[in-house]
Amino acid sequence: MAKSSSPGAIERGFLACGRELQEGREVVVRSPWDQSVVGTVREASHGAVMEAVGSLERSLAATRKLSAHERKRILLAVAEKIAAQKEELARLIVAEAGKPLKAARVEVERAVLTYTTAAEEAVRMTGEVLPLDLLKGNEGRWGMVRRFPAGPVFAITPFNFPLNLVAHKLAPAVAVGCPVLLKPAPQTPLSALRLGDFLLEAGWPAEALAVMLLSNEDAEFLLEQEERLKVLSFTGSAKVGWKLKQKAAKKRVLLELGGNAAMVVHGDWGDVEGVAKKAVLAGTSYAGQSCISVQRVYVERAVFDDFVAQAVKQAGRLVLGDPANEETDVGPVIRESDAERIESWVDEARAGGVTVLAGGSREGCVVEPTLLTGTRRGMKVLDEEVFAPVLAIEPYDDFNAVLDEVNHSPYGLQAGLFTRDVGRIFRAYETLDVGGLIVGDTPTWRIDPMPYGGVKDSGLGREGVRYAMDEMTEPKLLVMAV
Template structure:
């Protein structure tokens, strides 16, 4: 009997589709096709064709914007307004990858600096690294895929992408648009499976030159440990992003931005604002304003335009977040808001000063929750913010330049956002987790560099 993958709406668990799933034989066929395409160097697509395909795919995605946005809302649970923004970013990201090729090249290596190097001319060129295995996550089921496959297509790597089992349709449909744009199927394929053993075999196959993994740290670091010698990788995980709110901050002006950073996509974002360190001088006014904004968030069906907070991806995730909140409240932590709307949908909540050893203080919640901690000394807040074994993006809100600069210097983060939330991102900026939060650098131009290798050519003048 053929394998099948059932896809459900995140909000109400209603079935969307039953898709054919891949088995080991299908994986082997796809790896063979990709490896064969790469081995034929005469068949590599020239840059102008890759640019044309990326631009055509972008135009096709623009034509299908609303269809993709609705699918993201259905299978991923992201509110429709935010899903439209995700598709819009994807449209631009494809053009970004094409445009980057205008400046994607090598450089001259100086010769003649010693007698031994005289009469030589040397330069580097860029070559694709090889077959790319991309494993993606559910929370941005279109744009994360684009961040993995657009750089591969741009530099000329065959790519096979495995979407999250909960959100495969957006992936399948964007790959179809690439084919419609003129890309031979061998250069961009999907692997549809919920079989973890098959996914591991895919990621660690000797024919894979580069693994792009977005997902849990436990799985990502495990796969990295299993890679064959010579295989390169990039890992993107998460954290518990810290936000420092200085006493000079204008509470009314910033609270909406912080709420967006903490409750966007129900907190299912790897850099979601989670730990809010607020100066004691404004702690009460900030907490009151935060609670008011959070209580006003419209929670419900993500397909509706007015919805601001939708469901978690699975019932077990709602159960997990609920249990973590209970652990904190059982220890005496005050909770503002909260509750459960449905099997997968939690009402947003705020926890005030949970214990440092509580899961909500130590681990990535990935749910509609922020934790507020009061502080008196800035350096103490920074020390606690830096105390976890992972680090990604961080924020500081302040109108005092000295405070902003000190926080920017001392926060352990790959990016410090000043007067903006931790979830801010553009698709052309570097995006990377530190320590346990990741390995390598994301962002379309940066991933293109990771998926390419320099080759040096040296000419010796024969006289």
């Protein structure tokens, strides 16, 4: 494989409450494309972690007193810094995550929106006044409810959106005045460190932020025994997320986990070519490494053959290869072990009688966009989260039955629906066990201010800036008898 153009190798310590510490186990960050060294960071020692937790706890007295105006100013300053370094940040994402450049640029734009939205919400989070003179003898009583920062947040982020998913932890926490200990993915820590730099440069108190790689043992210790951290906000796999929740004891827990996103295409929509193109792009963008990547596509039988033909045509147009190239659509998955797993799942499906309509092979970490049909329950490519550019396309005859088929999944994050019938739309809205139903687009569509999260194995609580702010605060009641 040709070497991609990327930033020179970066050597960074972790941010620990205003200091950049250099001790700890060395972690080498490598490009998923060509395995070149992107940077070197350090895993924090247990002592450094505990020192940081103490600093975060002490800083709460100051962060909770920051005015809404000051929090807004800090967040807008971070948004401006991200926008000013858009291309540099995009190429850093390409280098450490293997995300195609055009997708990395979109991620940077989304991070700007995330911080800008948080700045606006910081001054919009209001309380309410309650009449309490509802029974005789309570005349003159009234109540006021305000939200206060719950305390230091322990945030854990994945590799697939190393800038914007970090922003979805840091920005809401700053907006409500919560100190943060952020554990980024070890594959992609450099983007997180840059966001930490931006926050400190913007004026967020240094003692109120730590961006650290932690050992799994230290992470579990913090969840099980460290009561000074009040909130766990985790984005990652369902297996890990639910395990962490069991260990989180008395903490508030926000989980944004995996998915197995389905979309339903009814024949009344028309524009089969356009919908097929959307489905393939939504299932293969960033090599399918998103929890809302399209994985299952159910198409009404009357238009199924046409849809399949158009989907195969679209898959054949995609450009594979070096993520730093402007034209690349599908780059590598994050690790070769993941590519091997994906290949084995496809081979297993093929051996089980599934027809491979397109793709089905890999070269190194690059998995071909793969379209399958003839899948059935019990196959990993249909039941599990494949996290790859692999789509199962199946026909259906009955709309109610296909809704049941969509629900036959342990996951319930988002679903997509293409129909022009309002009755079907509301039937799907009421029936589908998902956190969000997207009509007229794929389940992969997301805008950052919206509530985002799922049910069943897909998580607990909601992200999306304002909704994460609610998760990181506690309502407090004041009753007045005058």
